[in-house]
Every structure is written in structure tokens, then in C-alpha cells.
Amino acid sequence: MIDAVTIKDVKLQLGKLCKQKRQNYELSQEELALALGLSRYTIQKFENGKNATLDTALKIANHFNLLEKFYKLLKDVENSNNIDSLY
Amino acid sequence: MIDAVTIKDVKLQLGKLCKQKRQNYELSQEELALALGLSRYTIQKFENGKNATLDTALKIANHFNLLEKFYKLLKDVENSNNIDSLY
DNA sequence: TTGATTTGTTTATTATAATACACAAATATA
DNA sequence: TATATTTGTGTATTATAATAAACAAATCAA
Numbered sequence: 001m002i003d004a005v006t007i008k009d010v011k012l013q014l015g016k017l018c019k020q021k022r023q024n025y026e027l028s029q030e031e032l033a034l035a036l037g038l039s040r041y042t043i044q045k046f047e048n049g050k051n052a053t054l055d056t057a058l059k060i061a062n063h064f065n066l067l068e069k070f071y072k073l074l075k076d077v078e079n080s081n082n083i084d085s086l087y
Numbered sequence: 088m089i090d091a092v093t094i095k096d097v098k099l100q101l102g103k104l105c106k107q108k109r110q111n112y113e114l115s116q117e118e119l120a121l122a123l124g125l126s127r128y129t130i131q132k133f134e135n136g137k138n139a140t141l142d143t144a145l146k147i148a149n150h151f152n153l154l155e156k157f158y159k160l161l162k163d164v165e166n167s168n169n170i171d172s173l174y
Numbered sequence: 175t176t177g178a179t180t181t182g183t184t185t186a187t188t189a190t191a192a193t194a195c196a197c198a199a200a201t202a203t204a
Numbered sequence: 205t206a207t208a209t210t211t212g213t214g215t216a217t218t219a220t221a222a223t224a225a226a227c228a229a230a231t232c233a234a
Contacts, residue, residue: 005158007145013161014141020168028180039223044182051142053191053221054101058094066164071092073160074100077153081107115210126193131212140191140221 012049014057019047021064036063099136101144106134108151123150 022032022043029047033040036059046052046060061067109119109130116134120127123146133139133147148154 005155007142007149007154010145010154010158010161011141013158013165017161017165020165024168030180040181041183041224042222045221048182051140051221053138053140054098054144055094055138056222057141058097062094067094067097068092069160069164071097071100073156074097074104077156078100078104078107081111117210127211128194128213129192132191135212138191143192 008049011051015047015049018043018060018064022047025064032060032063036060095136098138102134102136105130105147105151109134112151119147119150123147 022029027035029040029043032038033043036043038056038059042052042056043060046056058067061070109116114122116127116130119125120130123130125143125146129139129143130147133143145154148157
């Protein structure tokens with residue numbers, strides 16, 4: 001019996017992913033922050049699962065080429081919703 | 088030649104999806120806001136593609152049962168990153 | 175070890191998301 | 205139509221995300 005995914009789970013996973021991607025590119029928090037026009041503190045909090053703005057999250061996603069993948073998910077959800085009306 | 092997905096595109100799509108899902112459930116902005124402990128104005132801005140917090144976006148996603156799908160995407164990205172190291 | 179870099183954390187300030195209220199405009203319903 | 209409901213928009217206030225700076229703790233390199 002697996003517990004349902006919580007909002008906190010998602011924020012923690014977002015932070016984990018940011019850290020992983022950042023380290024893949026061998027960037028420090030400072031360097032990533034500079035590249036995105038954010039402060040290191042904002043990156044620091046994001047990586048530790050704190051609340052943030054969509055702009056911050058999407059800037060990070062964009063920097064690691066994940067924006068398109070996320071956008072596609074949203075489009076798929078929208079389309080699967082439309083298809084429902086055909087049944 | 089398709090233009091790259093922008094942060095603005097994603098926010099607009101998030102808003103569009105919220106509106107679509109909300110109308111599927113026959114909820115007014117007011118009712119959705121009440122159900123999530125948010126103000127109608129926050130829903131209003133979200134649906135029109137304005138910036139918001141992760142908490143707001145994830146509360147909405149959770150209400151329409153999209154949290155797990157999103158979490159799975161994040162896990163997949165994390166895992167595909169690990170697999171890379173095997174090649 | 176040692177020094178250098180990175181990360182975690184604190185405090186104070188600024189920018190802005192969220193709230194609460196009102197009211198007009200648009201949509202839906204009788 | 206007329207009425208009710210919903211949505212869009214404005215203003216003021218509050219809550220909080222983001223910034224900036226400093227310093228300690230942890231990690232890495234010489």
C-alpha cells in the first residue's frame with residue numbers, strides 16, 4: 001500500500017532533480033543562480049524543497065532543457081480531456 | 088520551424104488546463120478557490136497565465152488528480168539521468 | 175593536514191504573490 | 205428581455221518569496 005503523492009513530495013523531488021542536474025553540469029549553486037538571474041539563496045531553498053514561484057521553477061527547468069517535456073505533458077492532459085467527450 | 092516553448096507558454100497552458108478541468112467539474116472560480124483554501128483572485132490570475140507559487144499550482148494539480156502524473160515525470164527524468172552513466 | 179570552494183543558515187530589506195473588498199462586464203438562466 | 209451567476213478588473217493590505225550580505229560548517233583539492 002503506497003501512500004498518495006503529496007505536494008511536499010513533489011517539491012522535494014523538484015529540488016532533488018535541480019541538484020542532480022546542476023551537478024551533472026558541474027555548476028555550483030552560485031553559478032546556476034547567476035546564469036538564471038536568481039540569487040543563490042533562491043536556488044538553495046528550491047533544492048531543499050521549499051515553496052517557490054513558478055517563474056523560478058520554470059527558469060530552472062528551462063535551463064536543463066525540461067520545459068518542452070513538461071509542456072508536452074500539459075498538452076497531453078488537455079487533449080486526453082477532450083477525447084473523453086467522444087465516449 | 089516551430090519556436091521553442093517559453094516559460095510564458097507553460098504558464099498560459101497551466102491556466103488553460105485549470106480552466107478546462109474546473110469547467111469539466113462544473114465549478115466556478117469561487118468554488119474552486121474555496122475548495123483549495125485560496126482566493127478567487129488567485130485562481131483568476133492563475134487561469135490567465137500570471138506568475139504564481141508552486142503551492143498554488145500544485146494544489147490545483149492535486150485537486151484534479153494530476154499530482155501523481157507530474158511526480159512520475161520528475162522521477163522518470165531523475166532515473167533517465169542515472170541511466171546515462173551506464174553508457 | 176592546509177587552504178579553497180561550496181553549501182547551509184541567519185538577519186534585514188525589497189519585491190511581489192495572495193488576500194479581501196468592491197464593482198463593472200460578460201454569460202448563463204428564467 | 206430581465207435576473208442571476210460568473211468572470212474580469214481595480215485598489216489597498218498582508219503574507220511571503222526573492223534579494224543581499226555575512227559567517228559557520230561541510231566538502232574538495234593541493
